[in-house]
Amino acid sequence: MRRWLGARPFPWESPQPQLEAELVRQFVSMLNISILQSFVAIPLFGLLMYRHAPGWRILFWSSLFLLMELLFARLAHRFRLQARRQEQVFAHYLGLRRLMLCSAMVWSMMMWFMFPEQEGAYRIVVVLWLAGGFAAVCLLMAPCRDLHLTFFIGYWAYPLYRFYSEGGVLYSALxxxxxxxxxxxxxxxxxxNPLLRDTVRLREQNAVVLRRLQSVHAESEGKRELLEQRRNMLRQAVEQLHALAESDVLTGCLNQRALRSRMAALDQDAEAVWSLAMLDLDDFKSINDRFGHLVGDQVLQQSAQHIAACLQPEMILARYGGEEFVVLAPGLAPERLAETMERVRLVLAEAGLDGLPAGLAQTVSIGVAGRPEEGGSQQALLRADAALYSAKQQGRNRVRVWREDRQA
Structure with a gap:
């Protein structure tokens, strides 16, 4: 029978059920809008036809139509709540489809229930309402092509018969x-309908492209984060290598190469004020000879820790070589640095270092020099070394500042 009518296949029989399911969802969405409009339009039409058709017919047809709209509303509500998967969409669509075909019969019954008995303008109004309702429903049914032919026949079979049976020039023209x-x-x-299908298909393709773009974006973000992590790891590794390259392995303070780099930077600023101190552990060779080099290394490590604890944050401590250390003090005059070195001397003289017998202190002799007018940091090192030599000659365990008159 359906083949004889030339009807389209049901949506679930289509080779593209996903596309048909999306069209059904659009049909239901448009149906929800039409339901609200019908509850306004049908009572208004009944009022317009009042006294031009029997009242019971107007009331019956309007009530029947509004009851049908309530059934549509109920089925559409269940569709929104339950039609999640594709098979659920088609299962709920069956009920809506049957009710839509019934609505075609209700529309066509307008010609019997509400057609005025007498000739007049209101007969034309009914015809216009019938045509307007058909145009609106055609838009509503556009997504569902399996309904088109059967709805056309159900809607217009009786009205066309009525036009034919009325006879006359007017109704022949109608x-x-x-x-x-x-x-x-x-x-x-x-x-x-093909245009609507192409639109839905294009929207689905756009959605697929969008999901792919989002996936590519997420993947690129992941790679970017991974690249940033590796860049941070590389930067940290470089910083660690740089720190290791500048650090003295035994004591952990700067080595001589790093010290000279800092001093060269200070030499670049002709207006900068700075001073430096050279420290030498007293009689350190005897510590190695009496207690061994392992104890000597412990004494060096602990001495560096005590010295660093006495320094201000901006001061730089470096191991110059053997048991000698250098303290570089940017922005500090030699007299102020000498005060700090005096605290260093006292701390070491009173500290009990691990590995040494009780009562045996490791003292230090210190020479301090300021920035010279000529010669830069290298000249300052020579002056601090001269002041240190003076401290050694005067009995060790003391601080001496280099003077311009060369008297320590």
Missing amino acids: LAGAVIFILVQWEFLSSF
Whole structure:
């Protein structure tokens, strides 16, 4: 029978069920809008036809139509709540489809229930309402092409018969106009449905492309974060290598190469004020000879820790070589640095270092020099060394500042 009518296949029989399911969802969405409009339009139409058709017919047809709209609302509500998967969409669509075909019969019953008995303008109003309702429903049914032919027949079978049976020039013209209108609407649906399908297909393709772009973006973000992590790891490794390259392995303070780099930087600023101190552990060779080099290394490590604890944050401590250390003090005059070195001397003299017998202190002799007018940091090192030599000659365990008159 469906083949004889030339009806389209059901959506679930389509080779593209996912596309058909999306079209059904659009149909239900448009149906929800039409339901609200019908509850306003149908009572208004009944009022317009009042006294031009029997009241019971107007009331019956309006009530029947509104009851049908309530059923539509109920089925559409269940569709929104339950139609999640594709098979659920088609299962709920069956009920909506049957009710839509029934609505075609209700529309056509307008010609019997609400057509005025007498000739007049209101008969034309009914015809216009019938045509307007058909045009609106055609838009509503555009996504569901399996309904088109059966709805057309159900909607217009009785009205066309009525136009034909009324006879006369007017109704013959209405019959011809209705046929032309139906053909135009059929042509409209035949062209609009493929356009709607292409729109849905394009939207799905866009959604797929968007998901792919989002996936690529997420992947690129992940790679960017991984690259940033590796860059940070590399930077940390470089910093660690740089720190190791500048650090003295035994004591952990700067080595001589790093010290000279800092001093060269200070030499670049002709206006900078700085001073430096050279420290030498007293009689350190005897510590190695009496207690061994392991104890000597412990004494060096602990001495460096005590010295660093006495320094201000901006001061730089470096191991110059053997048991000698250098303290570089940017922004500090030699007299102020000498005060700090005196605290260093006292701390070491009073500290009990691990590995040494009780009562045996490791003292230090210190020479201090300021920035010279000529010669830069290298000249300052020579002056501090001269002041240190003076401290050694005067009995060790003391601080001496180099003077311009060369008297320590």
